[in-house]
Amino acid sequence: MTAGRTVVGLSRDWGTPEKYVSAVRHVLGGEIDLDPCSNKHSVVRAKIEYRLPLQDGLKESWNYKRIYVNPPYGSDKERGTRIRDWLGRCADAHEKFSAEVLALVPVATNTGHWKKYVWGVATSVAFLHDTRLKFLVDGRPSERGAPMSCAMVYWGTRPGLFQQTFAKHGAVVDVREVHAQIRTATRQLSSVRCAKEV
Numbered sequence: 684m685t686a687g688r689t690v691v692g693l694s695r696d697w698g699t700p701e702k703y704v705s706a707v708r709h710v711l712g713g714e715i716d717l718d719p720c721s722n723k724h725s726v727v728r729a730k731i732e733y734r735l736p737l738q739d740g741l742k743e744s745w746n747y748k749r750i751y752v753n754p755p756y757g758s759d760k761e762r763g764t765r766i767r768d769w770l771g772r773c774a775d776a777h778e779k780f781s782a783e784v785l786a787l788v789p790v791a792t793n794t795g796h797w798k799k800y801v802w803g804v805a806t807s808v809a810f811l812h813d814t815r816l817k818f819l820v821d822g823r824p825s826e827r828g829a830p831m832s833c834a835m836v837y838w839g840t841r842p843g844l845f846q847q848t849f850a851k852h853g854a855v856v857d858v859r860e861v862h863a864q865i866r867t868a869t870r871q872l873s874s875v876r877c878a879k880e881v
Contacts, residue, residue: 699818703852718731720755740772746776771796791831802865809850
């Protein structure tokens, strides 16, 4: 994570705690091909790391099979980006490249980006027990927890492995059932609109 989190501190480099990196590696078969939001203190150690200011992870290729994303949680006013842009790239990488993607994001289930890129297309979500997750700040464990609850979102084809791995870290929900409910609700809404127009 390289930009946007200034709520808890002034650091721009908030890293993923090792226990979650290990879990991500397990789900991805031991290796992470791409970390598009890396920083010099990252413990992710992906094969390919994009780091600002030289490489903007939103503009570079995501054509990799195993991707882990700890995106900026706030707005990056300099680049005009928000977390929805990162979640969009996660969903897009899974759809276009059949990538297995995991993203550590704030729980914001009522937002448009969750409705569009998580509930509509992700495979599973682990709502983490660490409700005040302590990120690594400039490579060291933070003394203060995040001001929001976090979740690990998974776009992939192995929900059983994701569930088994992340069950010890949080409550895991298989959101494929939500996909069916969204489609049913959309069809029903469309039918109601058509009936009103007649």
